[in-house]
Amino acid sequence: MGLFDKIKKSLFGGPDDEITKPEVNNKDEAAVPSEPNEAAPEPEPAATTTNTEALYEQGLEKTSAGFGARLNAFFAQFRTVDEDFFDELEELLIESDVGFETAQAVTDQLRDEAKLQKAKSRQELKAVIIEKLVALYEDNASEADEHLRRSATKPTIYLFVGVNGAGKTTTIGKLATRYQKAGHKVLLAAADTFRAGAVAQLEAWGKRAGVPVVTGEPAADPASVVYDATVKAQTEGYDYLLVDTAGRLQNKANLMAELDKINRTIKKILPAEPTETLLVLDGSTGQNALLQAKDFDQTTKLTGLVLTKIDGSSKGGVILAIRHELKLPVKLVGLGEKPEDLADFDATSYALGLFHDLA
Ligand SMILES: Nc1nc2c(ncn2[C@@H]2O[C@H](COP(=O)(O)OP(=O)(O)O)[C@@H](O)[C@H]2O)c(=O)[nH]1
């Protein structure tokens, strides 16, 4: 089942439900003891799927309440699909942090959408609009890009970058917990030597997860910490090395130069690493997150995004904006502060969480 069908089914009860409902006064049909749907229920999804969906649903409560409520209010008002309708829809999308460019693109596409003009009921109308929003996730996305990649040889190195407070250290702590639990050998590198307390924070996460942390002297050169960690990871057979970095230096140029130096240090030892350079963004900052992403993307070669604090945001639409404007895959999402509040990005679960209250 496609993503959209799944959402539609969850919201409206079935892919073709309201459009082609047949008259059920046929004798033969009435004689059938039960509907095929009831006779053959879909198999129970795997435990992990259920957990992920529950996690998203919970984590996206605020987003879906905000976004869903607005969309519902909008639909309650609408009379005809006219210019006002499109203007208001565009405004609503912008307010939901879908982003100006994206909101305009969606609205323009909808203007040309014959299905929308023909939609008779509010349900149909909602479905068409959601279909367009979901299509945005799937645009420019390839299945292979959607997940964290692992290198063929040990260690796999992930470099985490992003401004202070975005959630880098927390995400590393959560991921270390996950990998450790799965039986992998994990090493952390505390290369945020600029901010007081940053090293101790990562060490606390390391202790909690039961994985070692490579640190340097206070105010050590971050690249030297990364050098030590990379050598250790390679010689001692670690599966993963997760590198924490500073989010702020004296100025932006310094920060970008430092990230570049860290990157080169890793490559000197392991030319194919880091496998992923992940920009961590605070999802609750809405459009600001989009601007940061554009900023980092210009100077650091990013392979994906981690969107944190989705649980605290009433404007989860920013994922749409980032996806549409930067073409970078969201690989992980942070849905809370606990070690287990980290999920692989899953467009289906995300969209279901987002549109949960819409029906
Ligand atoms: N609610 C929520 N809080 C988060 C999430 N990720 C991080 N935080 C909190 O955000 C704050 C900053 O996180 P931190 O990892 O220190 O950010 P860093 O400066 O990028 O390393 C901390 O108080 C975290 O507990 C998340 O997914 N949800």
Ligand SMILES: [Mg+2]
């Ligand atoms: Mg940190």
